[in-house]
Amino acid sequence: MTMPASGFAAIAPTFKVAMLGPSGVGKTSILVSMLDDAPRALAHQPVLLRERDDVSQLRLQSRREQLRGGIANHSFDSDALPGDRNEAYYQLELRVHDSDDVRINIDFLDYPGGWLVPSPDGAEDHRPHWDEVRRFIIDADMILIPIDAVLLMEARTALQRKAVVAHHRIAAVEDIVEEWATVRQGTGRPSLLVLAPVKTETYLADNGGLNDHDRELQTAVTRAYDGVLKRFAYRATAAETLYCPVDTLGCVELTRLDWRPDGSGNFQPRGRFLVRPGQPEISIRGAADIMIAICRVITSYTGEVAKQQAQDYSSRKDEADAQHREMTVHLVPRIANWITGRTRAVERDRTRFGWQSVQYMGYAEQLAKAVAVLATTKYQRARRISVEEVVR
Amino acid sequence: VTNQDHPDAAGTHVSPSAYLETRGFKQDDDYAFLGAQPPGDWLDRFAGLMDTTRPCMALEQTSNGWRLFVNGIPSAKRYDFSGRRIGYAVILEQRPGSGNPDELQVGAERLVTSLLAGIVSPDEFKDASDAFDEQFSDDSWVAGMRKTRSAESGMEAERKVLNVLARLSRSAGGQDPAVRRVTESWLRDAHELDNHARFLAAARALLTGKGEAGDNVLVLNLVSEATNVPRPPAGASVNVLANLPPGKDGQPRQRVRPQRIEPVKPVKPVKPVPSKQEESATAGKAVASLSRRQRRQLAKQHKAERPRARGPLAWFRALLRRGRKPGTPST
Numbered sequence: 001m002t003m004p005a006s007g008f009a010a011i012a013p014t015f016k017v018a019m020l021g022p023s024g025v026g027k028t029s030i031l032v033s034m035l036d037d038a039p040r041a042l043a044h045q046p047v048l049l050r051e052r053d054d055v056s057q058l059r060l061q062s063r064r065e066q067l068r069g070g071i072a073n074h075s076f077d078s079d080a081l082p083g084d085r086n087e088a089y090y091q092l093e094l095r096v097h098d099s100d101d102v103r104i105n106i107d108f109l110d111y112p113g114g115w116l117v118p119s120p121d122g123a124e125d126h127r128p129h130w131d132e133v134r135r136f137i138i139d140a141d142m143i144l145i146p147i148d149a150v151l152l153m154e155a156r157t158a159l160q161r162k163a164v165v166a167h168h169r170i171a172a173v174e175d176i177v178e179e180w181a182t183v184r185q186g187t188g189r190p191s192l193l194v195l196a197p198v199k200t201e202t203y204l205a206d207n208g209g210l211n212d213h214d215r216e217l218q219t220a221v222t223r224a225y226d227g228v229l230k231r232f233a234y235r236a237t238a239a240e241t242l243y244c245p246v247d248t249l250g251c252v253e254l255t256r257l258d259w260r261p262d263g264s265g266n267f268q269p270r271g272r273f274l275v276r277p278g279q280p281e282i283s284i285r286g287a288a289d290i291m292i293a294i295c296r297v298i299t300s301y302t303g304e305v306a307k308q309q310a311q312d313y314s315s316r317k318d319e320a321d322a323q324h325r326e327m328t329v330h331l332v333p334r335i336a337n338w339i340t341g342r343t344r345a346v347e348r349d350r351t352r353f354g355w356q357s358v359q360y361m362g363y364a365e366q367l368a369k370a371v372a373v374l375a376t377t378k379y380q381r382a383r384r385i386s387v388e389e390v391v392r
Numbered sequence: 393v394t395n396q397d398h399p400d401a402a403g404t405h406v407s408p409s410a411y412l413e414t415r416g417f418k419q420d421d422d423y424a425f426l427g428a429q430p431p432g433d434w435l436d437r438f439a440g441l442m443d444t445t446r447p448c449m450a451l452e453q454t455s456n457g458w459r460l461f462v463n464g465i466p467s468a469k470r471y472d473f474s475g476r477r478i479g480y481a482v483i484l485e486q487r488p489g490s491g492n493p494d495e496l497q498v499g500a501e502r503l504v505t506s507l508l509a510g511i512v513s514p515d516e517f518k519d520a521s522d523a524f525d526e527q528f529s530d531d532s533w534v535a536g537m538r539k540t541r542s543a544e545s546g547m548e549a550e551r552k553v554l555n556v557l558a559r560l561s562r563s564a565g566g567q568d569p570a571v572r573r574v575t576e577s578w579l580r581d582a583h584e585l586d587n588h589a590r591f592l593a594a595a596r597a598l599l600t601g602k603g604e605a606g607d608n609v610l611v612l613n614l615v616s617e618a619t620n621v622p623r624p625p626a627g628a629s630v631n632v633l634a635n636l637p638p639g640k641d642g643q644p645r646q647r648v649r650p651q652r653i654e655p656v657k658p659v660k661p662v663k664p665v666p667s668k669q670e671e672s673a674t675a676g677k678a679v680a681s682l683s684r685r686q687r688r689q690l691a692k693q694h695k696a697e698r699p700r701a702r703g704p705l706a707w708f709r710a711l712l713r714r715g716r717k718p719g720t721p722s723t
Binding site: 022023024054055058059061062063064065066077078081082083084085086088112113114115125126167260262268269270336339340341 | 413415417418419420421422423424425429439440441443444445446466472473474475476477479481613614615616617620636637638639640705708709712713
C-alpha cells in the first residue's frame, strides 16, 4: 500500500507571508535579505528552504543582484533598485531533514507599495491587482511590516514626525491589520505579526555599527505603531507579535537625510549612505530571526495538525478493530459477514487507518524534533512584544 | 477601466495607438499609464514570465495589425523620492486607422533594437532614454497625467510617445525589402549577439505585416526552459529570447541553450459518441430488418454470450443484501 501523494499536503496547505508597507519603505529589500540569508540562517537547523519553481528562483536572483549592484564606489545608491510595477510571488518550500515526505509550501508576496493607499483623485488602473493582493494579505498567516528606521530616528520637528506617519501610511496599515486579525479569529491557523525596522545599520552596534541606539529604536517603533499593535492585540490575543530590526546591507552608514519639501506641505525624505571603510561586503543581520520565527510557527502548527490527524486515524482504527471483533464472535454472523464481504471491508479499514495513523505519527515526530531544535535557537535581534504590555 | 477613444480627422472614434507607463517623483506617484489605460489583457499570458524591473518585451501579430509592449527603458536623469531610477514601459498598437503605419513600424523596430542592445550593454539605452526624457521630463505633468483618464489626455500622451518614436526613427537604417516570416518556434539567449539578428528578423516580419495572427516575438526574463513558454497554436510561431539575471555571488550568468518550442498539435475532429437511446434505436431498427430465422439465430448467439447464471452462493448473497429474490423487480 502506498501513501496517497496528497497525504501530507492535505494537512499542510500553503502558508502565506505578506508584506505591508508603502512604496520605497524597503519591502523588496527585506524580502530578498530574508530569502538570501535563509541558507546561512537555517544551516544548523533541521529544515531547508528552497524555491519551488524557476520563476521564483530567477526573480530572487534578479533582486539579489540589483541589491548588490547598489553597493559601488564606497557608497550605496538606490538607483540600482528599480521599483516594481506588478505583484510578485515567491514560492518556496520548507523541507524537514531526513524526510522527503514532509514538505511545507510557503508563498511570499511583494507588490508595488503605491497600491496600498490609492490617491483620492488618482486613476484606479491597478484596482483588480490590488483586490487580489489584498485577498492574499487578509488570508496570510504572517504579516511583515517593514519600517524605515532612519526616518523614525531622525525626525526631530513636529512636521518631520508628521511626515514619517504619512510616509509609512500607518492608518492604512492599521486598518488592514485589524481586518486581518478579525478574519483570523477562530480559524485555528497561526498568526504572526512582525514589525521589522530596516536600514538599522546606523543605530545598532552588533554588525559593525558605531552607535548603539537599540532601545531608542524599539521605543520609536512601538510608539509609532502603537495603534497597529493595539488593534492586533485586541482581535488576536493568541497570536504572536515580534519586533525584529534588520540590516539589509549591513555595511553602510547614514551620512545625510534630506527632508525635501514636495510642494504640497509634505516631505519626500531621502537618506544618503556610505559604505563603511574596510567593510565593503553585504552583511545581512536580523533577517534570519524572521525566517526562524516563520519556520517555528509553521513547523509547530503543522506538527500539531499531524498529531491530531494521527490520533484521529488511530481512533478510527480502534473502531474498526472493535467492529471486527464483534463480527467474528459468533459463527453464523461470521459466515454471513464473510459471504456479504463486510469482513473484508472492515479489514481493509483496519489496515488503512492503522497505516495512516503510523504515517502521520511519523510526520508529527519529525516535525516535533524540528520544533524542539528551532525553539532552542536564540534570536540574534528579535524580541517578542507582549500582548498584555501592548493592551495595558 | 475602459479605454478612452478620441475622434480622428474623419470624425470616427479610434483609441490611441501608443501608451506610456512611468512614475513621478513623489511617493504617491507610483507607476501608472499616462492619460489612458491600454485596452485588453493580452499581456496576462506572459505576466508570470516577465519581471518588470528588468528589460522584457512582447510583440504579437493580431488579425489586423500588431501590438508591442516594451519594458525596462531606464531614464537617464529622472529619479523617484527614494533615489530609484525611474523606468519607462511602452505599448504600441498598429491597426487600421492608427496613424502613420510606416512611422509606427520604424519607431517600434528601433525601440526593439535599443532594448536588445541595452540588455547586453546598459549604456546602449542612452538614445532611447534621452528620447523619453526629452518628452517626459516635466514631473508635475507626469504626476497629473497618471491620474487623468480622458480622450484628450490619452491623445496628448500618445503624441509624446510618437515624438519619441520619430526621434528614434531618425537614426534608423533603411528598410529591408527581403523580410520573411520565421515559421519555426525557438527559445534562445538574449545575451548572445548572434541571436539578435534572428530575433530582429522575426520581429520585423510581424511589424511589416508578414506574420500570421497569433505569432509572438518575446523577450522574457523569468524563463530558462522552452517548456515554460506558452506553446503557440498550430500554424503560429513564437520566438523567444531569455534575458536571465546575472549569476549568484558574481558567478557567470546562466546560458540558455537554443531550444525548439513545439506548437500545439491541431486537434482532430472528434467523432460524436451516440447516446444510449440513439444506440438502442439503431439496434432496434437493425433487429427489425432481420428475418425471423436470423432473429432466432441472434437470440441464440446472445444467450450463449451472456455471462453464466449465478450459482446458489450468489443468490444467497444477493438475498442477504437486498432481502429479495434475485431477478424480482425492485420497488
